Amino acid sequence: MSAPAKFMFDLDFAAPKASNTVPLADHQSKLAEAETRGYRNGFAAGQHEAAGENARRLALAMESIAHSLSMLTRGLANVELRVEAEAVEVAVATGRKLADALIAREPFAEIEALATGCFRELVTTPHVVVRLNDVLYAEAQLRLAGIARETGFDGRLLVLAEPDIAVGDCRIEWADGGMIRDRAAADAWIGETVRRFIDARAAPVQAELKGSDDE
Structure with missing residues (x-):
């Protein structure tokens, strides 16, 4: 049997082994840095998500406001037409009463x-x-x-x-x-003229409102 080979590496097993232990201060520093990075990343992600949610809510709010303004505009237009029509009708009715009173007198x-x-x-x-x-x-x-x-x-x-x-x-x-x-004929003519006036005033507004509905 041949003799065992000799160990030829230049390694002194008697020397003390190098330690892989990280100093506590370095460990705490790196841990703090990691926590800071994590906080910053999480904060940035949270801000981004919050900004997206705020934008969505703002868009919904603006859409709701626009719809409300559209409804308000339509309501005001109809109210304006109704008030104007009522004012004309009141004026005509007042004129008729005055005419009756003058004729009676x-x-x-x-x-x-x-x-x-x-x-x-x-x-x-x-x-x-x-x-x-x-x-x-x-x-x-x-x-x-x-x-x-x-x-x-x-x-x-x-x-x-x-x-x-x-x-x-x-x-x-x-x-x-x-x-x-012929007062009756004149009164009928006035009534027809008033109706045409009110219809003519209402037509553009109604057309505009219909156009906004189609959109």
Whole structure:
């Protein structure tokens, strides 16, 4: 049997072994640095997440505000239209009441004004017929005759009582023309004009609101 080989490395096993132990101070320092990095990273991640959540909430809030403003604008537009329509209707209703009161107090006033204007333009007309309510017949004969003299009308004046004609209305007729004062017809025309005015004012607003709904 051959002799065992000799150990040829230049290693002194008798020398003391090197220690891998980290000093406590270094360990604590590195641990503190690691904790600081972890805190910073966690804080940054938290801030990023919070910023994202805040942005989402802000977007939702702005969307809600925009929707609320849109609804408010629509509501205000409708309120404005309603107030304007009511104001016009109140004005018309007030005018009607005033007209009723004036006619009740001076039923012949409007007839007199119309007759005066007609007689001034008809001074050479052979004859003129005035038709009015029979309640005013007696008064009308005297007052219309006076108006004819004052305006220079020297033709024949014929006053006729018509129970179907409303008090305060009249029809003035001559050979080739005539004029009518018909309060009911005038009132219907005013009502139709007011309706058209309100509809015309409402149309652009309604179109705008419909456009915002389609969007």
